[in-house]
Amino acid sequence: MSLASVGRPTRPESDGAAATTHGLVQYEPLIFELGGWDKSGVDLPDEAEPLDDLAGLTRAKPLRLPGLSEPEAVRHYVRLSQKNHAIDLAIYPLGSCTMKHNPRLDEKMARLAGFADLHPLQPMSTVQGALALMDELAHWLKTLTGMPAVALSPKAGAHGELCGLLAIRAAHEARGDARKTVLVPTSAHGTNPATAALAGYGVVEIAQTADGRVDLADLAAKLHDDVAAVMVTNPNTCGLFERDVIEIARLTHAAGAYFYCDGANFNAIVGRVRPGDLGVDAMHINLHKTFSTPHGGGGPGAGPVVLSEALAAYAPTPWLRHTSEGFQLEEHAEGEASAALGRMCAFHGQMGMYVRALAYMMSHGADGLRQVAEDAVLNANYVKARLGGTLSVAYPEGPCMHEALFDDTWLDDSGVTTLDFAKALIDEGFHPMTMYFPLVAHGAMLIEPTETESRRELDRFCDAVLRLGDAVRERDIERFKGAPYHAPLRRLDETLAARKPRLAWTPVRD
Amino acid sequence: MRYLPLTPGDREDMLAVIGAADIDALFCDVPASARQAGPLDLPMHAGELAVERKLSALAARNRAAGAGPFFCGAGAYRHHVPASVDHLIQRSEFLTSYTPYQPEIAQGTLQTLFEFQTQVAALTGLPVANASMYDGSTACAEAVMMAARVTRRKRAILSGGVHPHYDEAAHTLAHSAGIETVRLPAAIDGEDAVLAAIDGDTACVVVQTPNVFGTVTDVTRIAEAARAAGALTIVVTTEAVAFGLLKSPGEMGADIAVAEGASIGNALSFGGPYVGLFACREPLTRQMPGRLCGETVDAAGERGFVLTLSTREQHIRRDKATSNICTNSGLCALAFTIHMSLLGGTGLAKLARINHARARRLRDALRAVAGVEVLTPRFFNEFAVRLPKDARGVVEALAVRDILAGVPFSRVDPSAGMDDVLLVCATETTTDEDISAFAEALTLEIAQ
Numbered sequence: 022m023s024l025a026s027v028g029r030p031t032r033p034e035s036d037g038a039a040a041t042t043h044g045l046v047q048y049e050p051l052i053f054e055l056g057g058w059d060k061s062g063v064d065l066p067d068e069a070e071p072l073d074d075l076a077g078l079t080r081a082k083p084l085r086l087p088g089l090s091e092p093e094a095v096r097h098y099v100r101l102s103q104k105n106h107a108i109d110l111a112i113y114p115l116g117s118c119t120m121k122h123n124p125r126l127d128e129k130m131a132r133l134a135g136f137a138d139l140h141p142l143q144p145m146s147t148v149q150g151a152l153a154l155m156d157e158l159a160h161w162l163k164t165l166t167g168m169p170a171v172a173l174s175p176k177a178g179a180h181g182e183l184c185g186l187l188a189i190r191a192a193h194e195a196r197g198d199a200r201k202t203v204l205v206p207t208s209a210h211g212t213n214p215a216t217a218a219l220a221g222y223g224v225v226e227i228a229q230t231a232d233g234r235v236d237l238a239d240l241a242a243k244l245h246d247d248v249a250a251v252m253v254t255n256p257n258t259c260g261l262f263e264r265d266v267i268e269i270a271r272l273t274h275a276a277g278a279y280f281y282c283d284g285a286n287f288n289a290i291v292g293r294v295r296p297g298d299l300g301v302d303a304m305h306i307n308l309h310k311t312f313s314t315p316h317g318g319g320g321p322g323a324g325p326v327v328l329s330e331a332l333a334a335y336a337p338t339p340w341l342r343h344t345s346e347g348f349q350l351e352e353h354a355e356g357e358a359s360a361a362l363g364r365m366c367a368f369h370g371q372m373g374m375y376v377r378a379l380a381y382m383m384s385h386g387a388d389g390l391r392q393v394a395e396d397a398v399l400n401a402n403y404v405k406a407r408l409g410g411t412l413s414v415a416y417p418e419g420p421c422m423h424e425a426l427f428d429d430t431w432l433d434d435s436g437v438t439t440l441d442f443a444k445a446l447i448d449e450g451f452h453p454m455t456m457y458f459p460l461v462a463h464g465a466m467l468i469e470p471t472e473t474e475s476r477r478e479l480d481r482f483c484d485a486v487l488r489l490g491d492a493v494r495e496r497d498i499e500r501f502k503g504a505p506y507h508a509p510l511r512r513l514d515e516t517l518a519a520r521k522p523r524l525a526w527t528p529v530r531d
Numbered sequence: 532m533r534y535l536p537l538t539p540g541d542r543e544d545m546l547a548v549i550g551a552a553d554i555d556a557l558f559c560d561v562p563a564s565a566r567q568a569g570p571l572d573l574p575m576h577a578g579e580l581a582v583e584r585k586l587s588a589l590a591a592r593n594r595a596a597g598a599g600p601f602f603c604g605a606g607a608y609r610h611h612v613p614a615s616v617d618h619l620i621q622r623s624e625f626l627t628s629y630t631p632y633q634p635e636i637a638q639g640t641l642q643t644l645f646e647f648q649t650q651v652a653a654l655t656g657l658p659v660a661n662a663s664m665y666d667g668s669t670a671c672a673e674a675v676m677m678a679a680r681v682t683r684r685k686r687a688i689l690s691g692g693v694h695p696h697y698d699e700a701a702h703t704l705a706h707s708a709g710i711e712t713v714r715l716p717a718a719i720d721g722e723d724a725v726l727a728a729i730d731g732d733t734a735c736v737v738v739q740t741p742n743v744f745g746t747v748t749d750v751t752r753i754a755e756a757a758r759a760a761g762a763l764t765i766v767v768t769t770e771a772v773a774f775g776l777l778k779s780p781g782e783m784g785a786d787i788a789v790a791e792g793a794s795i796g797n798a799l800s801f802g803g804p805y806v807g808l809f810a811c812r813e814p815l816t817r818q819m820p821g822r823l824c825g826e827t828v829d830a831a832g833e834r835g836f837v838l839t840l841s842t843r844e845q846h847i848r849r850d851k852a853t854s855n856i857c858t859n860s861g862l863c864a865l866a867f868t869i870h871m872s873l874l875g876g877t878g879l880a881k882l883a884r885i886n887h888a889r890a891r892r893l894r895d896a897l898r899a900v901a902g903v904e905v906l907t908p909r910f911f912n913e914f915a916v917r918l919p920k921d922a923r924g925v926v927e928a929l930a931v932r933d934i935l936a937g938v939p940f941s942r943v944d945p946s947a948g949m950d951d952v953l954l955v956c957a958t959e960t961t962t963d964e965d966i967s968a969f970a971e972a973l974t975l976e977i978a979q
Binding site: 110137218367444 | 579676
């Protein structure tokens, strides 16, 4: 099948302007439809220096990409920006994503020339402040988790998972014990099984109990001498703390396996629980979740991995060391780092995110971070209490942690699906909750308010959900089926996009 | 605490609504032995001014690249980024939005991703590009994994000009999946060695151009040989500005092109966050890692954009996914797109010419220094020189004179026996005065 075929125009059938300009939300074409094929918004001198030494190596045809003057570019991207929801506009209650306020101080600090304008391979004598910052960040992460070592370089959560599993693989291999299986609960993030497969392991699922936790009997039955690791998210993706976590760790270790904890939900327990006290061997920390580096429409993130004593020797390069000449990066698997599992990426990781995360941690301090966890859990339980009478709580017994999970039992035979309900929420001015995840709850709606929402904003959100709940009861189905009505666009046809992929703009051929 | 809106009164009222006696009641599922009774042993909260003072003091202990003569490249390049780029990416709606899983209220992010993919496709000369990877090195590693899936073969050949960090990152990822990565000995111009290494078991050849020594290579012959052997060709570029001047990977027959895109729109930032570019030939689309943005229509027939072909991805496919990547480099990709939209094709071509000219000027100046030998035969904006001394010592000595003289090759590959090789780079930010200062200082240092 041919994809994104050249000659298939990607342009609106109409000029779009009349239909999709609403008040201050402007219709905006693609940059390729704005002309500017010979234009540039950057003033550069013409260069007369010859190209004789690159004969035969230069582009045969000129690069066909449009340029915009600065005013046009600013307007183009500001108009586009206005078609996005953002945490700065309203609550962004995506479960499992920890969409919290991003302090602007963190942005300012990351842009200091002494951090932003540093080359990763400058002499180490000229970057002692940057290395000191990495060391300080490592100290905070180790203290908050109660773990002895941390690998900073992984670039995002999934990259951190990979780093953790590769350290586990290296530890087994060092003993000549080649194990082939990783156990993952059915409620896990998709990255867990995907990472295990990428690291060369087979994946076996662990069942869940009726109260939304790991089934210990099933775990015990599946733990044997071929299991390399057990990967558990705690609090788990149902928003529940794994009460038996210490027993999970004990069983795992007794079978000669390592306990990997997915730290995506660390926000719920930061400052109140140290994963090191639970028997964890490796855990990644999404700096873009718990420590509030901005999500940026999908990244960048950062996924440092804390490691137990048993795994520390296998941490990837580079290693940061104190020496008599100050901080040094050990960039190769030699000397102290001779057992290192290798390199996860070029250079030293996400420095820009380290600065932001450390500014965030220092601002909150030990006391404020503890309050973060408490308020995050309080807000989630408040939402659960306010909505529980209308929506069906997936696991009603006991408190939840930082997020509240509902299923679609309450939608019953109304004809409204979780998707419809989510789209109708857009018309109320809110970003929907996470839908259809975790897979263990039918038609799941997972709501994570985070600690940076005021009670007023929580009430505004809950009121909107309850209003929609009334509409479901009154069978006002059109309100849902056709939603959203008031967003920049109506419901998008995702099936068409996948069936006939157009993945790049191509010129219209007459 | 300034980031926490709840007041003590709110908390009390909310606990009452919940029906919990106190906050501890909400943490009742935590085993008693693991509950921390009070704050951990870290500093207490701090005001903006205090945090700013402490971090500014750390920043001041670093020598910023722009504070004086600067010649480092080797995978990370210092370029001027227009002020409007950083302003626009700090728009709340871009900075503080999530992955665009609800497309009706994420068209801003989605349309810019579609523009990004189109720009990357044009730059690399390949029709399909994804919505970004973490960086060039991880994009390269994923490309090797993809080639192994496509060819069902388990050996990748990496040319001796591939950045050693890229080789190591590929090795780390491939090794556990049982895929062998064979890096040929470090070579300034290693085309023939690559041709000789291709055989019927080869899944892919990975060739970097300009390579880590700066050498520009026409990959056409290698790509032909690889195709004849049933292998894929992966072309790596660490300096995206080079796309403005040099033959694109697609023009040279690449199946997959990966690149570090940070040169366009992004700061050096001590190595990250950066943005990986990933493009391929059309039939390989469904084997690609990462997110793809595609065009569609809404219920009223208006054009819009969505994330698509997600059955390749971890959140749908779990252990059968093409990659585990989830979060990518969205905001860095946006910075790339905006900078590229300002430059346009003509602007990038001009910028590339200027970079090349600055590097020629640098070459002429260094070639005139007694004892310095220029090793790179054909280069874009960086090249390797042989010094009559250990390059690390020279770089340290010049740093004392406030000149950041480049990257000793031994820093990235200590085992190659190239301790006297220095990698140097010039961009549009390099002035004639910088070059003269470097040549003078190097002359003095070599004479000592």
